[in-house]
Amino acid sequence: xxxxxxxxxxxxxxxxxxxxxxxxxxxxxxxxxxxxxxxxxxxxxxxxxxxxxxxxxxxxxxxxxxxxxxxxxxxxxxxxxxxxxxxxxxxxxxxxxxxxxxxxxxxxxxxxxxxxxxxxxxxxxxxxxxxxxxxxxxxxxxxxxxxxxxxxxxxxxxxxxxxxxxxxxxxxxxxxxxxxxxxxxxxxxxxxxxxxxxxxxxxxxxxxxxxxxxxxxxxxxxxxxxxxxxxxxxxxxxxxxxxxxxxxxxxxxxxxxxxxxxxxxxxxxxxxxxxxxxxxxxxxxxxxxxxxxxxxxx
DNA sequence: AAGACAAGCAACCGCGACTCT
DNA sequence: TAGAGTCGCGGTTGCTTGTCT
Numbered sequence: 001x002x003x004x005x006x007x008x009x010x011x012x013x014x015x016x017x018x019x020x021x022x023x024x025x026x027x028x029x030x031x032x033x034x035x036x037x038x039x040x041x042x043x044x045x046x047x048x049x050x051x052x053x054x055x056x057x058x059x060x061x062x063x064x065x066x067x068x069x070x071x072x073x074x075x076x077x078x079x080x081x082x083x084x085x086x087x088x089x090x091x092x093x094x095x096x097x098x099x100x101x102x103x104x105x106x107x108x109x110x111x112x113x114x115x116x117x118x119x120x121x122x123x124x125x126x127x128x129x130x131x132x133x134x135x136x137x138x139x140x141x142x143x144x145x146x147x148x149x150x151x152x153x154x155x156x157x158x159x160x161x162x163x164x165x166x167x168x169x170x171x172x173x174x175x176x177x178x179x180x181x182x183x184x185x186x187x188x189x190x191x192x193x194x195x196x197x198x199x200x201x202x203x204x205x206x207x208x209x210x211x212x213x214x215x216x217x218x219x220x221x222x223x224x225x226x227x228x229x230x231x232x233x234x235x236x237x238x239x240x241x242x243x244x245x246x247x248x249x250x251x252x253x254x255x256x257x258x259x260x261x262x263x264x265x266x267x268x269x270x271x272x273x274x275x276x277x278x279x280x281x282x283x284x285x286x287x288x289x290x291x292x293x294x295x296x297x298x
Numbered sequence: 299a300a301g302a303c304a305a306g307c308a309a310c311c312g313c314g315a316c317t318c319t
Numbered sequence: 320t321a322g323a324g325t326c327g328c329g330g331t332t333g334c335t336t337g338t339c340t
Contacts, residue, residue, distance in 0.1 A: 024334085060327095
């Protein structure tokens with residue numbers, strides 16, 4: 001599939017003489033070309049790499065494709081509960097420093113995290129007519145969404161054995177042994193203590209094999225299907241909405257005493273730092289939120 | 299069955315920072 | 320030191336797919 005060319009706003013990295021620079025989704029051939037070239041010559045110097053490899057792409061495009069998709073250690077699949085929680089924590093600390101946040105989520109790219117934030121979190125702030133940076137929204141995140149995530153994580157931990165058995169039996173679990181969730185912290189590994197109380201195996205994610213070239217379907221000869229993998233219908237996915245609409249969620253309403261310590265939570269920034277987030281969006285919670293005043297500030 | 303709409307995400311863009319000569 | 324080239328980040332766009340009517 002070829003994309004209609006957008007207006008070229010003279011990107012200053014695009015000094016490539018030719019007008020036939022390709023844009024849009026990458027083809028399998030292009031992917032293989034890039035992979036092979038990097039395997040032989042290494043990465044870096046992307047503009048010259050693009051030329052040398054014979055790719056009609058900008059160096060920038062090649063870099064992005066490699067880093068966000070083709071790199072062997074890119075972790076594919078849905079954002080897990082633990083990752084969601086960590087993203088919230090880290091965003092509370094650093095804001096939109098996506099690349100920084102991504103450093104703490106091995107295999108996840110800044111682009112993926114950014115997309116997660118924009119599609120899930122900001123969407124719901126918008127639904128609540130809440131500014132994502134408003135105190136109300138942050139309190140909601142802090143007192144409702146994050147505890148709920150923790151609850152879900154703990155519930156998952158409690159049933160992980162059963163789930164793993166069932167999933168294995170149905171072939172839905174893949175590479176569980178490679179799926180341990182450890183938080184590597186670039187500066188200080190001890191800051192990732194939250195992993196202690198987290199599920200260490202991600203049985204929610206049935207789509208985490210690393211694929212190169214096409215999305216989860218290496219036998220698909222249709223290039224157009226290679227670049228937009230099937231979304232949704234992932235029965236093992238614990239979705240964002242699942243996380244915030246669990247039947248047990250009522251127990252976490254803020255007018256009840258929330259015993260964070262009893263939750264065996266690590267000493268995470270979102271507990272100690274008021275500028276953090278939480279989120280929940282079922283009907284009752286929406287009502288509660290509105291009663292709390294969220295939405296009045298816009 | 300088909301069109302409209304929404305969701306999700308890959309890819310692009312602009313720009314500032316960095317590196318090299 | 321200046322300027323050109325390159326890199327990397329954050330914001331945005333637009334395409335594909337799923338869902339709803």
